[in-house]
Structure formats: C-alpha cells, structure tokens
Amino acid sequence: MTAVTLDGKATAAAIKAELTVRVAALREHGVVPGLATVLVGSDPASQNYVRMKHRDCDEVGIASIRVELPEDATAEQLRDAIEGLNQDPACTGYIVQLPIPKHLDENWALSLIDPDKDADGLHPINLGRLVLNEPATLPCTPRGIVELLRRHGVELNGAEVCVVGRGITVGRPLGLILTRRSENSTVTLCHTGTRDLADHTRRADVVVAAAGVPGMITADMIREGAALVDVGVSRVDGKTVGDLAPDVWDKAGFVTPNPGGVGPMTRAMLLSNVVDRAEQLHGLRR
Numbered sequence: 001m002t003a004v005t006l007d008g009k010a011t012a013a014a015i016k017a018e019l020t021v022r023v024a025a026l027r028e029h030g031v032v033p034g035l036a037t038v039l040v041g042s043d044p045a046s047q048n049y050v051r052m053k054h055r056d057c058d059e060v061g062i063a064s065i066r067v068e069l070p071e072d073a074t075a076e077q078l079r080d081a082i083e084g085l086n087q088d089p090a091c092t093g094y095i096v097q098l099p100i101p102k103h104l105d106e107n108w109a110l111s112l113i114d115p116d117k118d119a120d121g122l123h124p125i126n127l128g129r130l131v132l133n134e135p136a137t138l139p140c141t142p143r144g145i146v147e148l149l150r151r152h153g154v155e156l157n158g159a160e161v162c163v164v165g166r167g168i169t170v171g172r173p174l175g176l177i178l179t180r181r182s183e184n185s186t187v188t189l190c191h192t193g194t195r196d197l198a199d200h201t202r203r204a205d206v207v208v209a210a211a212g213v214p215g216m217i218t219a220d221m222i223r224e225g226a227a228l229v230d231v232g233v234s235r236v237d238g239k240t241v242g243d244l245a246p247d248v249w250d251k252a253g254f255v256t257p258n259p260g261g262v263g264p265m266t267r268a269m270l271l272s273n274v275v276d277r278a279e280q281l282h283g284l285r286r
C-alpha cells in the first residue's frame with residue numbers, strides 16, 4: 001500500500017461542513033433549501049442510497065422530501081410526481097433515483113424535471129449547457145471526482161486522463177468537464193469497443209475506472225505513480241467490489257478507496273448542487 005489514499009469520506013465531510021455554513025446563511029434570508037428524491041420501486045440498493053442522501057440533508061440543514069412510487073407505477077403517475085415537485089416551493093432541487101423500472105423511459109422522465117431544480121445535472125438542457133460551455137448544474141459523480149482530485153493536489157491541467165466507461169451519469173459528462181479550459185486535461189474515453197484498453201490506460205496520468213467490471217484495472221495496465229479513481233459498484237459475494245484490482249495500490253501514486261471514495265463525494269456534490277440551486281432560485285448567486 002504505497003499509494004496516497006484519495007479519501008472521499010473525509011473530503012465529503014469537509015465539503016458538508018462548508019455547505020452547513022451556506023445553508024445557515026440561506027436560512028437567515030428565510031430560504032430553506034429542500035431536496036426531494038423520487039424513488040420508483042423497492043430495489044434495496046436504491047433504497048439505501050436514497051436513505052443516505054436524506055441523512056446527509058439532515059446533517060447540513062437541508063430539508064428533505066421523499067416521494068415513493070410502486071414498482072408498477074404508470075408513466076402518468078411518475079409524470080404527476082415530477083410535475084408536483086416542479087410546482088412545490090418547498091423543493092428547491094430534486095432527483096429521480098436511477099435506474100427506474102424498465103417499462104418507464106429514463107430519458108423521458110429526466111426531461112420532465114424543471115432544469116432549474118435538476119440536482120443531478122442530467123436534464124438535457126443542463127447536459128446541453130455543458131456541451132456549449134454555459135453555466136450548468138453538473139452531474140454529481142463527475143463533479144465529485146474533479147473535486148476529490150483537486151483537493152488532493154492531483155494536477156489536471158495538461159494531464160492525460162483515461163476515462164473507462166461512456167455512461168451518461170459518469171464517463172461521458174466527465175470527458176466534457178475535463179476538456180473545458182478550466183480543467184484543461186486531454187481525455188481518452190474508452191469503452192467496450194476499445195481495441196487495446198491497456199495501451200490507453202498505461203499512458204495516462206489519471207485513470208477513471210467507471211465500467212462496472214470488478215477488478216478490471218490491474219497493476220500491469222497503469223503507469224507508475226498514476227492517480228486512479230474507482231467508480232465501479234459491483235456486488236460480489238455480498239461485498240461491494242470496484243473496477244480496480246487490489247494490486248494497483250503498490251504501483252499507483254494516488255488511489256480512491258471503494259467504498260469511501262467516489263460514493264461519498266457523489267453525495268456531497270448532490271448537496272452542493274442543491275445549495276447552488278437554492279441560492280440561485282432566490283437571487284443570491286449568478
């Protein structure tokens with residue numbers, strides 16, 4: 001274990017402390033930020049994530065609203081729930097917990113969210129703003145990864161970053177964020193169609209593993225001293241397993257533990273997006 005730990009849990013705690021101050025200031029202006037979650041169905045992992053998000057809200061003083069729909073909810077019920085939150089002044093930001101049951105269209109549901117209350121940054125308007133270099137609410141996991149690297153002094157300016165995975169919540173938006181002038185990285189976005197993955201990961205100063213394939217990034221695939229970010233969440237024998245193999249710790253310079261890395265940062269950035277939204281909705285920023 002020679003690598004420095006990119007401690008997401010501790011960094012998230014520091015961010016939550018900063019947010020607590022901003023929430024208190026909002027409350028002094030008579031503004032109470034409120035995060036709502038829409039959970040469709042009863043997947044135990046999703047229930048757990050939603051529970052953690054509400055616990056985080058309590059910690060920093062954000063009010064929280066839970067909306068729950070049955071597994072067999074109709075598109076009309078989901079639309080009514082989303083439109084209800086768009087109209088609800090107590091809700092300053094919200095998310096539709098993904099995945100939703102297969103009979104419902106995820107992109108359709110995301111498109112119904114008021115972009116000004118989109119705490120996940122996954123509404124097409126916000127993703128479009130990101131592409132266009134306009135101010136946008138950014139997706140929580142990519143934002144959390146950038147923040148975690150920055151707070152540990154990992155250089156992104158001019159760095160070669162290899163992102164493994166082209167999903168809508170992580171890989172694709174992360175590539176867009178890192179190639180902005182403010183981050184200034186050179187990004188290689190790898191995926192299941194990549195011919196020689198190791199050829200790309202070996203050249204990288206930073207590897208972000210967001211493929212969801214347990215242990216797929218091994219020590220022989222990375223450059224000595226590289227920073228490694230593990231986004232993978234797979235269940236193997238009742239344990240959470242990431243995309244990094246344990247042997248990377250002896251070769252890398254920085255590694256995110258998993259759990260305790262990207263997950264807590266994702267939740268902290270959700271809170272941060274809610275506070276940003278509440279400040280903006282009430283004319284206190286931007």
Ligand SMILES: Nc1nc(=O)c2c([nH]1)NC[C@@H]1CN(c3ccc(C(=O)N[C@@H](CCC(=O)O)C(=O)O)cc3)C=[N+]21
Nearest residue numbers: 049095096097098099120140259260261263264266267
């Ligand atoms: N609309 C939407 N937004 C999301 O942000 C979203 C989503 N849907 N669907 C599911 C994924 C997954 N996700 C996680 C967040 C935190 C942890 C997390 O904090 N994990 C802890 C461990 C948790 C445990 O103890 O089981 C850790 O890594 O240390 C994990 C997973 C957010 N997601």
